[in-house]
Amino acid sequence: MTTRAPRRDSVENRAGILDAARATLALDPRASIDVIARSAGLSRRTLYGHFDDRDALIRELISTGAQRFNTIAASVTDADPRVALARLAARLWHEAAHVQFAAALALDDAHVAHTADALAPLRRTVADLTRRGQESGDFRTDIPAPTLARLIEEVARTVVSRTDAGSTGAADLAVRTLLSIAGLSWREADELLAAHPEIVASEEDPS
Incomplete structure (x- = not known):
């Protein structure tokens, strides 16, 4: 038995709903399903x-x-x-700064479990980076790799939800905060970003 593809108008309606939800929730994160x-x-x-x-x-x-x-x-x-980190x-x-309202919803306690599942590939990348950083001696080793990876995730969650996306130097702050949790001193972070200025510069001014 073959599965019929969704009708074009159905696909367009679904896409329209998602677009409308993004725009509406950006203005009012508590907007109702009717709105x-x-x-x-x-x-x-x-x-x-x-x-x-609404939760679905x-x-x-x-x-x-x-x-x-x-x-x-x-x-x-x-x-x-x-x-890499x-x-x-x-x-x-x-990416999160452009849709900070959605990031805040995703990181809300009510949805964090679903978010964790959806972000499994990203979480594996962070875990791999953490392991490699510890093995190379670049990241702190006083904390087990799985715990350190979780700390990096949690700090990233806090930075995204608490920092004003439009503030000057927000991307730089986000990068330095995660490097600090990974074990780099502020001087080491300075040296790293001075050697790779494109990391933050391109994200502060995407144009």
Whole structure:
């Protein structure tokens, strides 16, 4: 038995709902399902034909956003774990800053378990970077690698949710904070970023 492909209007409606949800929640993170439906130009009944409830819609937003983060993680190929962590932090910050409302929703305690599952490839990248950094002597070794990787994740979560995305030097702060947790001193972070100015510069001014 063959599975029929979704009708074109159904696919377009679903995409429209997701776009409307992003725009609406950016203005009001507590926007109701009715407000989102109106923003999409659809009835509440049509929206419920695609998503069971508001949480299901938010989980879909998280999943699509996670795909972008996972792609970014796969794009970082620096052999030096310090450079790789800095570049990963800058690129993720740049992406999160454009959709900080969605990042905040994704990192909210109500959705953090779903977010963790959706971001499994990214989390594996962080775990691998942590292991390589410890093996090379570049990262702190007083904390087991799995624990250190978790600390990096948790600090990244706090930075994304608490830092003003529009503030000057936000990306630089995010990068330096994660390097510090990994075990680099502020002088070592200075030297690293001075040697690779494109890491933060390109993310502060993407144009």
